[in-house]
Amino acid sequence: MFTGIVTAVGEIVALDTREVGVRLRVASPYDPDGIDMGASIAHMGCCLTVVDKGRLPDGRGFHDVEASPETLRVTTMGDWTVGTKVNLERSLKLGDEMGGHLVTGHVDAIAVIESRVEEGDMAVFRFRVPHAFAKFVAPKGSVALDGTSLTVNAVEGDCFSVQIIPHTLQVTTWGERKAGDRVDFEIDLMARYVARLREAEAAG
The missing domain is CATH 2.40.30.20 (Elongation Factor Tu (Ef-tu); domain 3)
Structure with a gap:
């Protein structure tokens, strides 16, 4: 779950089109050491699972996510290219302030x-x-x-x-x-x- 309060803007730095779906590398201000493998992060409102993380040569943190054909079909993700800027939000924790409204990260x-x-x-x-x-x-x-x-x-x-x-x-x-x-x-x-x-x- 999310609140719709954007906490960072990331940048697509690599895009790998697979036989099924796509894998994206997103650079962001988030510290990769504070991101768990399998964590959920909303990208432009779309909940995606972290499958890798680390640091780029320029020192920026990155995380990798994968998207299915269905996700590409119902979201704008199919328009994203290297250099595209994306709104990011980490998933809601119990006790966090609810500054926006309940958002599932499932784009309609x-x-x-x-x-x-x-x-x-x-x-x-x-x-x-x-x-x-x-x-x-x-x-x-x-x-x-x-x-x-x-x-x-x-x-x-x-x-x-x-x-x-x-x-x-x-x-x-x-x-x-x-x-x-x-x-x-x-x-x-x-x-x-x-x-x-x-x-x-x-x-x-």
């Missing part, structure tokens, strides 16, 4: 940035999500976008908007985001279960 779909409008030192982003997932987004509710917990400002059809504060723009990949970019989208965990309960009730 890809959303597209329809527009970005600067408002002072903040930015308002408008997103379009696949129609099947629009019902899970509510005004003042939470969504995880590229692994960042954000509050929905307004909803209109299959689109919704969020306002991102200067701090988030500076310490995540959001400062570089623009109209037309694709982002990883995870619906709120509570919304998922409420919708499932309603479906079960309707089915009798």
Whole structure:
């Protein structure tokens, strides 16, 4: 589990396309000595398992992760190349502060940035999500976008908007985001279960 509070920005420094899936090497500020083999780290909101770790010749720490074809299909990971910057978050520990909302790291779909409008030192982003997932987004509710917990400002059809504060723009990949970019989208965990309960009730 995660909270959607990004704690570092990593960089893809190697990418190995396998017969099935892909293996990625991610450089980050995380101390590799503090990362357990098999640990879960969210990369742009996608929970991935650490399969190797160490230090690069330049002294930066790195960790390796692997992704299946299904992960590549439902996330933006298939667009990543060497040099791509990624939002990172270590998994939640019991007793940690819950600064965002409960995030599973299981990306539901890809959303597209329809527009970005600067408002002072903040930015308002408008997103379009696949129609099947629009019902899970509510005004003042939470969504995880590229692994960042954000509050929905307004909803209109299959689109919704969020306002991102200067701090988030500076310490995540959001400062570089623009109209037309694709982002990883995870619906709120509570919304998922409420919708499932309603479906079960309707089915009798």
